[in-house]
Amino acid sequence: MEIALKSFDERRRELINKEKEHRLDSNEQRILFTIGGKYAIAAATINDIRTREWDTIWSASQSREVGAPFLTSKDIIKSSKLYEIIQRMPKGGLLHAHTDATLPLNDVFDIVHKYGANIEICSTHPLTAENLDNGHAKLQFRPTKVPITEASTEIAASMLTNDYKPGMWCNYHQISTLFKDSKLDDYIHAQMLISAKECYVTHNTMGKIWSKFSNCFSVLAGLLSYEPIWEEYAKRLVLNCVDDGVGYLETRLLMITEFFYDIECNLRLTRRDTVLILLRGIEAAKRTLQEQGKVEQFYGLKVIYCTLRFLKPEEIWSSMMICLDLYKEFPELIKGFDLVGHEDSSEAYTLKAYLPILLRFQELQLEEFGDIKVPFVFHAGETLGDGSPVDENLYDALLLGTRRIGHGYSLYKHPELMKMCKERGVLVESCPISNEVLRLTGGIGNHPVAALINHGVPVSLSSDDPAIFQNPILSYDFYTLLNHSTKTNLATLKVLARNSLTYSLMENPMKERVMRKWEQHWDEYLDWIVNIMGSKKELYN
Numbered sequence: 140m141e142i143a144l145k146s147f148d149e150r151r152r153e154l155i156n157k158e159k160e161h162r163l164d165s166n167e168q169r170i171l172f173t174i175g176g177k178y179a180i181a182a183a184t185i186n187d188i189r190t191r192e193w194d195t196i197w198s199a200s201q202s203r204e205v206g207a208p209f210l211t212s213k214d215i216i217k218s219s220k221l222y223e224i225i226q227r228m229p230k231g232g233l234l235h236a237h238t239d240a241t242l243p244l245n246d247v248f249d250i251v252h253k254y255g256a257n258i259e260i261c262s263t264h265p266l267t268a269e270n271l272d273n274g275h276a277k278l279q280f281r282p283t284k285v286p287i288t289e290a291s292t293e294i295a296a297s298m299l300t301n302d303y304k305p306g307m308w309c310n311y312h313q314i315s316t317l318f319k320d321s322k323l324d325d326y327i328h329a330q331m332l333i334s335a336k337e338c339y340v341t342h343n344t345m346g347k348i349w350s351k352f353s354n355c356f357s358v359l360a361g362l363l364s365y366e367p368i369w370e371e372y373a374k375r376l377v378l379n380c381v382d383d384g385v386g387y388l389e390t391r392l393l394m395i396t397e398f399f400y401d402i403e404c405n406l407r408l409t410r411r412d413t414v415l416i417l418l419r420g421i422e423a424a425k426r427t428l429q430e431q432g433k434v435e436q437f438y439g440l441k442v443i444y445c446t447l448r449f450l451k452p453e454e455i456w457s458s459m460m461i462c463l464d465l466y467k468e469f470p471e472l473i474k475g476f477d478l479v480g481h482e483d484s485s486e487a488y489t490l491k492a493y494l495p496i497l498l499r500f501q502e503l504q505l506e507e508f509g510d511i512k513v514p515f516v517f518h519a520g521e522t523l524g525d526g527s528p529v530d531e532n533l534y535d536a537l538l539l540g541t542r543r544i545g546h547g548y549s550l551y552k553h554p555e556l557m558k559m560c561k562e563r564g565v566l567v568e569s570c571p572i573s574n575e576v577l578r579l580t581g582g583i584g585n586h587p588v589a590a591l592i593n594h595g596v597p598v599s600l601s602s603d604d605p606a607i608f609q610n611p612i613l614s615y616d617f618y619t620l621l622n623h624s625t626k627t628n629l630a631t632l633k634v635l636a637r638n639s640l641t642y643s644l645m646e647n648p649m650k651e652r653v654m655r656k657w658e659q660h661w662d663e664y665l666d667w668i669v670n671i672m673g674s675k676k677e678l679y680n
Contacts, residue, residue, distance in 0.1 A: 158593075161593065161594060161595050162592060162593055162595060162626070163591075163592045163593075163595050163596065163597065163598060163631075163634055164592070164630050164631045164633075164634040165595070167630040167631075167633055167634050168628075168630045170630070171628075171629070171630040177665045177666065177669050178629070178665055180668075180669050181629055181664075181665045181668040181669050182628055182629035182630065184668055184669065184672055185221070185224060185621075185628065185629050185668070186628060188220050188221050188224065188672070189221055189621065189622060192219055192220065192221055192622075193205055196215055196218075196219060197215075197622075203215060205622060205623055206582050206583050206584040206619075206622075206623040207582065208335070208338075208339060208575070208581070208582055209572050209575055209576070209582070209583075209610065209615070209619065210333075210334070210335035210338055210339070210576065210609060211335050211339070213609060213610075213615070216615065216618055216619075216622075219618075220672070221618065221621070221622060222614065222615075222618050224668065224672060225614050225617045225618045225621065225632075226383060226384065226614040227384060227664065227667060228384050228614075228617065228632065228636070228664055229384050229386065229436075229636065229657060229660040229661055229664055230383070230384045230385050230386075230613050230614075230617065230636045230639070231385070231386065231387060231599075231636040231637060231638075231639035231640045231657055232385065232386070232387035232388065232389065232438070232599075232639035232640050232643050233380060233385045233387070233388050233389070233601055233602065233612065233613050233639070234389050234543065234566075234568050234599055234601055234639050234642070234643060235389075235391070235545050235546075235568035235570055235601030235602075235603055236388065236389075236390055236391065236601060236602055236603060236604070236605065236612075237390070237391045237393070237445075237479070237603065237604050238376075238390045238391060238392045238393070239356065239359050239360065239363055239393065240355070240356065240359065240603075240604035240605070240606045240607045241376055241379075241390065241602075241604070241605055241606060241611075241612070242372055242375055242376050242379060242606055243379060243605075243606055243611040243612075244328055244331055244332060244606050246372075246375045246379065247331070247359070247362065247372070247606070248324060248327075248328070250362075250368050250371045250372060250375070251280075251311070251362060251368070252315070253371070254365065254367055254368055255310075255311045255312035255315060256287065256310070256312045257282055257283060257284070257365065257367075257404060258280055258281070258282060258283070258310075258311040258312070258362070258365070259280065259281050259282070259283040259285070259308040259309060259310060259311060260278055260279070260280055260298075260308070260309055260310075260311045260314055261278070261279050261305075261306055261307060261308045261309065262276045262277065262278050262279075262298065262303070262305060262306075263275070263276055263277040263305050263306070264276040264277075264305060265297075265298060265299065265300060265301050265302075265303040265305075266298050266299050266303070266314070266323065266326075267299065267300065267301065268322075271322060271323075271326045274329075276326070277330070277354065277357075278326075278327060278330055278358055279357065279358065279361050280311065280358065280361035280362045281308070281361045281364070281400075282364065282365035282368075282400040282404045283308070283310070283404055284403060284404035284405070285310070287310055287312070287313060291309070291310055291313065292313055294307065294309050295309040295310055295313035295314050295317060296317060297309075298314055299314075299317060299318075327358070330354065330355065330358050331355050331358050331359060331606065331607065332355065332606065332607050332608070332609055333348065333351055333352065333355070333576055333607055333608060333609075337351055338575075338576050338578075343578065344578065345483065345577065345578045345579075348576070348577055348578050349481050349484070349577065352577065352604075352607065353481075355607045359606075364398050364399050364400055365399075365400050365404070366399065366400060366401050366402045366408065366412075366416055367402055369399065369413070369416050369417070369420070370416050370417075370419050370420040370423070371420065372420065373416070373417045373419075373420025373421060373423075373424070374420040374421070374423040374424040374427070375424075376388070376390075376420070376424075377420070377421055377424035377425075377428075377437060377440065378424050378427060378428070379611065379612055380437075380612050381428060381433055381436050381437050382612075383611065383612035383613055383614055384613070384614070385612055385613050386436050386437055386438040386653075386656070386657065386660070387438040387439055387440070387639070387640060387643060387645070387653060388439075388440045388441070389440075389441045389442075389443055389474065389475070389516075389643060389644060390440065390441075390442055390443070391442075391443045391445045391477055391479060392417075392442045392443070392444060392445060393445045393446065393447070393479060394410045394413060394444070394445075394446075394461075395446060395447060395450075395458070399412060399413050399416075410461060410465065411465065411468065414442075414465060414469055414472065414473075417442075418469075418472070421440055424437070425437065435656065436660065438640075438653040438656060438657070439645070439649065439653070440472075441471075441472060441473075441474040441475075441643075441644055441645070442469075442472050442473050442474065442475075443474060443475035443476065443477050443516050443644075444458075444461075444462040444465065444473055444475070444476050444477070444513070445476075445477045445478070445479045446458035446459075446478060446479070447478070447479060447480045448478040448479065448480045448482065448487045448488050448518075449480055449484070449486050449487055449488070450488075452488075452492075452493055452495070452496050455478070455493060455496055456496045456499075456500075459476065459496065459500045462476055462513060463503070463504070463507075463513065466512060466513050470512070473513060474513070474514075474644035474645075475513060475514055475515070475516035475542065475644055476500070476513050476514070476515055476516065477515070477516050477517055477518060477545065478490075478493070478517065478518065479518060482518055482519070482520075482521045482522060482529050482532065483521065483522045483523075483524070483529050487529075489528050489529065489531070489532055489535070490517065490519070490532045490535035490536060490539065491528075491531070491532075491535050494535070497515070497539055498539075501539075501540070511540070514540065514541070514542045514644070515536070515539055515540065515541045515542065516541060516542050516543050516545065516644070517532070517536040517539070517541040517544065517545060518544075518545035518546060519532040519533045519535075519536040519541070519544050519545065519546070519547060520532060520533040520536075520544065520546060520547045520548050520549040520550050521545070521546035521547075521548050521549075521574075521579070522548060522549050522579075523548075523549070523579060524549060525549065525552055530549045530552070533547065533549065533550055533553060533556055534556070537556060537559050537560070537563075537565065541565065542565065542566075542642075542644065543565060543566045543567070543568055543642060544560070544565060544566070544567050544568065545568050545570075546567075546568065546569070546570055546573075546574065546603075547567040547568070547569065547591075548574055548579055548587060549587075550567060550587070550591065550596070551587040551590040551591055551594070557591070557594050557596050560596050560597060561594075561595055561596060561597065564597060564642070565597065566597040566598065566599055566638060566642035567591055567596060567597065567598050567599075568599060568601045569586075569587075569588040569591065569598050569599070569600055569601065570600075570601045570602060570603040570616070571583050571586045571588055571600070571616050571619055571620060572602065572603075572608055572610040572615055572616050572619060573601075573602065573603035573604060573608055573610075574586060576607075576608045583619040583620060583623045583624075584623060588600075588620065589620075589624055589626075589627075592626075592627075592631070593626075597638055597642060598635065598638065599635055599636075599638045599639040599642065600613065600616045600617055600620065600635055600639075601613070601616065602615070602616050617632060617635070633661065636657075636661075637654075637657070640653055640654055640657055641654075
């Protein structure tokens with residue numbers, strides 16, 4: 140029996156090791172356990188902290204389990220030592236984030252209060268206590284150059300009573316002043332995000348949660364249409380990314396119409412102006428980072444031009460032409476094209492439905508530039524479907540040469556497509572918390588990202604719309620994977636972070652320069668873990 144048990148153990152170990160060879164991080168795991176040193180010490184330190192926190196803050200006695208729903212666990216996560224380690228980590232790039240839903244809402248409110256005298260607000264209901272408590276009022280914002288007067292103050296005051304006529308615009312600063320507490324801010328804040336109650340109780344179907352999700356954007360959109368706010372927003376976006384260990388950002392920028400107001404509140408800014416203001420904000424952020432001694436931690440920002448997948452083909456084509464015009468003027472900024480919106484909606488077009496214009500977009504670039512300068516970076520497979528038209532967007536995305544796949548939630552059901560991703564180097568921008576909040580999964584425990592990693596599919600982690608989902612900027616997504624998956628360790632995190640740069644739309648020599656910087660920052664990160672977070676050096680003597 141002893142011989143039989145020994146034989147079984149050997150065969151079991153061989154089988155496990157054979158399977159591990161398929162993993163995305165298999166080579167990095169070999170490096171980790173070969174070179175040892177501070178890399179191994181840092182990895183062991185993280186594993187030890189994770190194990191201890193499993194037995195303490197995540198124990199059954201604490202009424203929380205590892206992998207519990209994110210929105211009900213966020214406060215526990217934020218107080219954990221493991222989260223502190225993740226937040227400090229140089230994460231490389233954030234490849235999948237929508238511009239208007241990336242900056243934390245506290246920063247958004249700071250900006251709004253700064254420019255509140257130039258912002259108007261309207262509502263579907265009077266802002267009485269009853270309507271606020273019941274969530275009846277729906278708010279919109281717009282810039283205005285109407286001066287504050289005694290008459291406008293009276294109009295604003297009516298908004299707090301049943302005399303208010305829904306849809307009437309009032310000065311935000313005046314409304315805010317009339318509230319004696321922060322209740323208005325709290326209410327507006329709630330309209331811009333998805334709460335735990337909404338996610339898990341009141342809006343617990345995909346249709347309901349997407350309705351709430353869309354409403355969040357309608358509130359944010361008006362705020363960002365004012366030149367000074369947009370510039371300040373861009374600046375703070377960069378600063379927040381750097382603070383969370385994200386040095387590079389490829390932001391998905393939706394510019395459907397020319398709706399931007401200039402500093403004098405005149406509705407006259409073009410999409411070109413929008414880009415120029417964005418660039419001003421980036422430069423302002425660089426100056427601040429220079430003052431803080433952190434400018435080396437910012438690698439750059441690129442734009443993936445987006446339009447909505449609900450538009451008619453001729454409207455999509457018009458957006459494509461605008462995108463190419465912007466690329467010609469800003470070739471170092473405009474780097475990709477995508478279609479966004481609820482992929483599983485009955486109103487959304489499939490990629491196949493757009494096929495003629497998508498192919499023509501590529502042909503036009505080959506004719507004009509001799510190469511594809513603005514590649515597709517498609518959302519695809521953000522669905523629970525299996526063989527549905529939305530699920531089959533994955534086939535079309537890959538056949539159209541998408542450089543990456545946004546979400547790719549249903550990709551794990553397609554062995555041939557996973558093989559194509561590996562062979563062609565097509566990375567999946569996996570967004571675990573987004574997929575949970577939008578009801579594709581109950582949590583990280585049954586999210587397909589682990590399956591993709593185990594199959595060796597190129598993956599990076601992204602946060603999608605972190606302002607709305609309450610997972611700024613990227614640390615929470617890394618934490619959820621590390622804390623739940625026993626197979627995930629420091630080597631896995633390194634591969635995921637490095638992938639975000641390797642599969643970025645940067646070109647050489649910029650990419651080579653950024654990769655060198657990131658490797659340096661990673662080495663400094665290992666020193667920090669070993670020296671500050673505690674050493675397990677005795678295990679490797």
